[in-house]
Amino acid sequence: MPQPPDSAPTYDYLLVGGGAAGLSLAYHLAQEPRLAAKRVLLIEPEAKDQNDRTWSFWADEPTPFDGLATGEWANIAFRSPGFAQVFALGQYRYRTIKGLDFYQFVHQALAARPAQFTVLRGRASQLENTPAGVRVRTEAGEEFTARYAFDSRPPYFEPRPAKHRYLLQHFVGWEIETTRDVFNPGVVEFMDFRGEQHHEARFMYVLPFGPRRALVEYTLFSAQVLAKADYERHIVDYLQNALGLADAEYHITAEEVGAIPMTDHPLPATVGAHIINLGTRAGRAKPSTGYAFRRIQAQSARLVAALAATGQPPADPTGDRWQFRLFDTLLLDIMQRRGEMTRDIFQQLFEHNPVGRIFQFLDEKTSWADNLRIMNSVAPGPFMRSIGHVLRGRPGRR
Numbered sequence: 001m002p003q004p005p006d007s008a009p010t011y012d013y014l015l016v017g018g019g020a021a022g023l024s025l026a027y028h029l030a031q032e033p034r035l036a037a038k039r040v041l042l043i044e045p046e047a048k049d050q051n052d053r054t055w056s057f058w059a060d061e062p063t064p065f066d067g068l069a070t071g072e073w074a075n076i077a078f079r080s081p082g083f084a085q086v087f088a089l090g091q092y093r094y095r096t097i098k099g100l101d102f103y104q105f106v107h108q109a110l111a112a113r114p115a116q117f118t119v120l121r122g123r124a125s126q127l128e129n130t131p132a133g134v135r136v137r138t139e140a141g142e143e144f145t146a147r148y149a150f151d152s153r154p155p156y157f158e159p160r161p162a163k164h165r166y167l168l169q170h171f172v173g174w175e176i177e178t179t180r181d182v183f184n185p186g187v188v189e190f191m192d193f194r195g196e197q198h199h200e201a202r203f204m205y206v207l208p209f210g211p212r213r214a215l216v217e218y219t220l221f222s223a224q225v226l227a228k229a230d231y232e233r234h235i236v237d238y239l240q241n242a243l244g245l246a247d248a249e250y251h252i253t254a255e256e257v258g259a260i261p262m263t264d265h266p267l268p269a270t271v272g273a274h275i276i277n278l279g280t281r282a283g284r285a286k287p288s289t290g291y292a293f294r295r296i297q298a299q300s301a302r303l304v305a306a307l308a309a310t311g312q313p314p315a316d317p318t319g320d321r322w323q324f325r326l327f328d329t330l331l332l333d334i335m336q337r338r339g340e341m342t343r344d345i346f347q348q349l350f351e352h353n354p355v356g357r358i359f360q361f362l363d364e365k366t367s368w369a370d371n372l373r374i375m376n377s378v379a380p381g382p383f384m385r386s387i388g389h390v391l392r393g394r395p396g397r398r
């Protein structure tokens, strides 16, 4: 193996990937005065000048990017054929941030600290631990060394061991403007399961930015993506039949397309002593929901607190607890085996629990007592069968 030249530029931290997780960590680092002398290199191949996604999340406390929110709501609706209710969120708020606003905001914060942050447009091709730290090579042949690298490149799921479950949260969303008032701007349509399920979990998700403007998204939790025209057909159907909109009464102003992994495939938080994984690569997309943004902020805060206090990342970079991983696996098993049951499970959750408890549970912050209340609120049969599949070490089949 050829040795790298001794002159490879050296940093304290290398951030590989500058999407949600890489930029969140960069921003948290920039906010920590005890780390102001650290030199950080961010390597990202894309200009990040497109609004390629919107992040929504719920929170019962201020979060670092609240000032960027383009929408904030105090109510959400859950709908299924057997149950429909609007829930006041109490101390929680549901917020939305546009990806482009976030990318620009963080890049401005980094540009204001040129001695601390360097941003390189490039693609990392190899990361390796060395006795003293880490070495990163780019496709253009550059080499850099650092004490720690934080890697948020998209994860690989190959090979796929048969004992794990592989689904996606996949969706197409249209931002539309209408010629008359149709949306209630005070209520997010969080999950509208009233449409056909086709043996899967399929729902509409609507973020109303005003009475005449909303993001309307057809969303599935399942193994296979659809043809784009299929999502679009369901959106049109919802606009016509649920909202009563004629073709001439709306136009599309933007589109969002995505597929987020929902899996219990192991996604380790570290690779050796000096490479720490971030974001989706570190399992921050919650396996049973696909929500990741707040988990990414929590991981960034946890890493920066430890780096500032001890000079090292925490021994456990995510703080995940095994019982929530088990709940995720059980729900994934049901979704993969009998996807249409997902609707019933979410209905039972919303029927029998205060919304704050559901959010806390999905945030993995509930006590044992509340976990028990949650488990008691849903029909046990499907979960018992999935426990059997987990014990046998192989996912259930339809």
Ligand SMILES: Cc1cc2nc3c(=O)[nH]c(=O)nc-3n(C[C@H](O)[C@H](O)[C@H](O)COP(=O)(O)OP(=O)(O)OC[C@H]3O[C@@H](n4cnc5c(N)ncnc54)[C@H](O)[C@@H]3O)c2cc1C
Binding pocket: 016, 017, 018, 019, 020, 021, 022, 043, 044, 045, 046, 052, 053, 054, 055, 056, 057, 122, 123, 124, 125, 152, 153, 154, 256, 257, 258, 259, 260, 278, 279, 280, 281, 285, 290, 291, 292, 293, 294, 296
């Ligand atoms: C359309 C969409 C909507 C979403 N909406 C929500 C939501 O509402 N709420 C929520 O909580 N979550 C949401 N998510 C899930 C999750 O929050 C996002 O996927 C989030 O962007 C994940 O952050 P990340 O840093 O892991 O990945 P990304 O943000 O995708 O960042 C990875 C970065 O790595 C870069 N990269 C790739 N290869 C290399 C390389 N070789 N070297 C260096 N860099 C590289 C990429 O260019 C990219 O910028 C959404 C996801 C999508 C796709």
